[in-house]
Amino acid sequence: MKRIRKIGLINPTTYTPSEKHMYDMYKRNISNYKPYLSSPLNLLTIAAHTPRDIDVRIIDENIEQIDFNENFDLVGLTAMSQQAFRAYEIAGHFRNRNIPVAMGGIHATVLPEEAAGHVDAVFVGEAEESWPAYLHDLKTGNEKKIYRNEKLFALDKALTPRYELIPYDLLKSKDNYIRLIPVEATRGCPHDCSFCIVPEYYGRTLRKKSLKQIVEEIRTIKQLKYDSLVLFVDDNLFASHPYSKALLRELIPLKINYIAQTDIRVASDPELLDLAYRSGCVLMLIGFESIDTGNLEGINRNNWKMKQVGTYMDGIKKIQKSGILVFGSFIIGFENDDSRTFEKIRDFVVGNNISAHFTILTALPGCRLYEQMKRENKFFRDVFWDDLSFYTLYFKHPNIDREMAEKGIVWLYDEVYNDENSLKRYRHMMPLFKELPERWV
Ligand code: B12
Ligand code: SF4
Structure with a gap:
């Protein structure tokens, strides 16, 4: 034995x-854009x-x-x-x-x-x-x-992660980072984006932890007195509106502040937005991916993402009006993208007063897009896992080369997180916050 x-x-x-080149960007814009640690x-x-x-x-x-x-x-x-x-x-x-x-x-x-x-x-x-x-x-x-x-795995059998093992003092010693404590409520995604592995990995049906279990996990984190934001790691915390509303009602008395990933459909449900605000949601991360509908054609077999593009601007306004910041996720490197794409995305992000992150299209091993690109002989190397940071172009693109992609991404971050545009976002949100009931942020 x-x-x-x-x-x-x-x-x-x-x-x-x-x-590496991202570090210089962080340094230049550190007062407006902080990297996270979780x-x-x-x-x-x-x-x-x-x-x-x-x-x-x-x-x-x-x-x-x-x-x-x-x-x-x-x-x-x-x-x-x-x-x-x-x-x-x-x-x-x-x-x-x-x-x-x-x-x-x-x-x-x-x-x-x-x-x-x-x-x-x-x-x-x-x-x-x-x-x-x-x-x-x-x-x-x-x-x-x-x-x-x-x-x-049947998520209703989930055990509370061992949060007490987080080396919190070390985490805290890293200045200039936003500290995130991860919590998971659900697994699974009903969509099938060609560049994503999640549905194959976690399944297409949403599995949920019991509300009691999630409350227990958050209480554990609170008892440990971690001075951090909670990050719900769910690919879409609000995928099921009835379940998430029940969850948000449980979160309200716990007085946490949290970030959630979701999709733009939340904007069409005022009750959900109200509950999200009252339960401490400070920011919603939304995968807009692209503002060019042509780029999104075929991303999902039923073109679900493509059909949402027309709702983006109105949806953003509704979420912001409910007191929640919108953080968009944009991908550069789709078929239609070219040197003008960077400016178009900058205009959309700055014009709509959102913050965002920008990554280069990345076909991960195991996803549909990877198989397609491999068949089409598009990869520069056979084994390139160290290039999968999402900040490098590692395949042949009709209009963009590696240098343009990497420089363009850094330019986008610089544009969106410079003082002028950061102040613009702040000025847009402040009056909206003032109209809402106070909370414990
Ligand atoms: C939350 C999350 C994050 C969080 C991490 C939070 C944290 N530290 O816990 C943050 C926001 C930091 C993050 C960042 C990134 N992420 Co992320 N992230 C996720 C997400 C949504 C959930 C992962 C999670 O925590 N699940 C809950 C845990 C409990 O489950 P799990 O990780 O699946 O682990 C289970 C098994 O895998 C297994 N397991 C895992 N590890 C181990 C180890 C051992 C020893 C054993 C036995 C078992 C085991 O057991 C676990 C329990 O069943 C996944 C998508 C997904 N649904 O998986 C993407 C995902 C992991 N992320 C991904 C990526 C690409 C990134 C980024 C690189 C993107 C970017 N450039 O911006 C960055 C990394 C940046 C950086 N420098 O760190 C990809 C990875 C794909 C790949 N093949 O590499 C995923 C799969 C999303 C996708 N698009 O496909 N991410
Ligand atoms: S990118 Fe998001 S919506 Fe698309 S399949 Fe992956 S988890 Fe689901």
Whole structure:
């Protein structure tokens, strides 16, 4: 029987070479645009499904250096694709000391055979049930190379993530970052955007945690006195309006401030917007993707995203009027995009008084767009996971080259977050806030 006393769960650094030029932008505009830091919810969740007699340490390489001499009996790594190469390096260091290494997360899920060449055990998909099974196998010497989730996890059985393991002092010591504490209410997305992996990974049906469970998680965070915003990690917190309204009513007495990702349909439901404001929602992140309808044609099989474009401006106004900031997400690199796209997006963002982030179209391994681009021989390299930061162009585009894309993205950030346009947004929102009942922001 092998004893497992101490496990290190590690989130490898996410900073890739192509992200470097973003730092100068951050520095130039730091008073108006702050990057964020958020502890890895997947590892806090895996920790919750680890027997309590095992000591677990969460290490986020974005905020602390890994001590490769630390005495772990097992190391668990998580990785998005852009972190994969670093994850393999980390695995190598621990395996050289005969410490077994397991790996889960989206990259291992999509490319388990690749990951299996670098680690001892690979987790495909959700691991709430397969992780405890693996720990048992490891103790008894029966471990397998690949663990797959047999079925999607029933979220009503979710355990509270081990929030107390967040190295909060370290997180807090990072000045100039917005601190986010992640909470999850639902999983799954009914849409099928060609560049996204979520529906294949989490399923198309919305699975929900019980309201009681979410309240319990937020109470835990409050007791820990983390002075941070809550980030609902759900791909669309308001996908089901009846469920989210019930959730928001539960959140009101908890007095938190939070950020949520959603889609523009929220704007058509005044009751939902009112509840969102009263429950402490400060910002809604909305994936507008593009303002050119032609670009969005075919993104979803039923053209759902394309059909929303006409509602964007009116929707933004309604959300802002309800006292919630709109943060748009825009993608550059669709087929119709060219050198003028950057200015058009700047005009839309500044004109509508929203803030936003801008990324380059990124076909992630496992998604439809990736398969299509591969068939069409568009990629510059075969294995380019370090280019998947969303800030680099790594495929042949008819009108945009790599330099134009990267410089254009930085230009967009500079334009939107300069003093003049930041002040414009502020002046637009202040009178709207004044018309609303006060809350605890
Ligand atoms: C929340 C979130 C974030 C948060 C992170 C919050 C946090 N630190 O926890 C923030 C906003 C920071 C973020 C940022 C980015 N994100 Co993000 N994000 C998500 C999101 C919406 C949810 C992830 C989540 O926390 N789920 C809840 C946890 C509990 O589930 P989980 O992660 O799936 O983990 C389960 C399993 O994977 C497995 N598992 C995971 N790790 C491990 C490890 C071990 C050892 C084991 C055994 C099991 C295991 O077990 C868990 C429980 O079942 C996903 C989309 C999605 N629905 O998955 C995208 C997603 C992960 N993000 C993605 C991307 C690309 C990014 C960015 C790179 C985008 C960008 N450039 O702006 C940035 C990274 C920037 C940076 N420098 O860090 C992509 C990754 C795709 C890929 N193949 O790489 C995803 C999948 C979205 C998409 N478009 O497809 N993101
Ligand atoms: S991009 Fe958003 S809406 Fe589209 S499939 Fe992914 S999670 Fe769903």
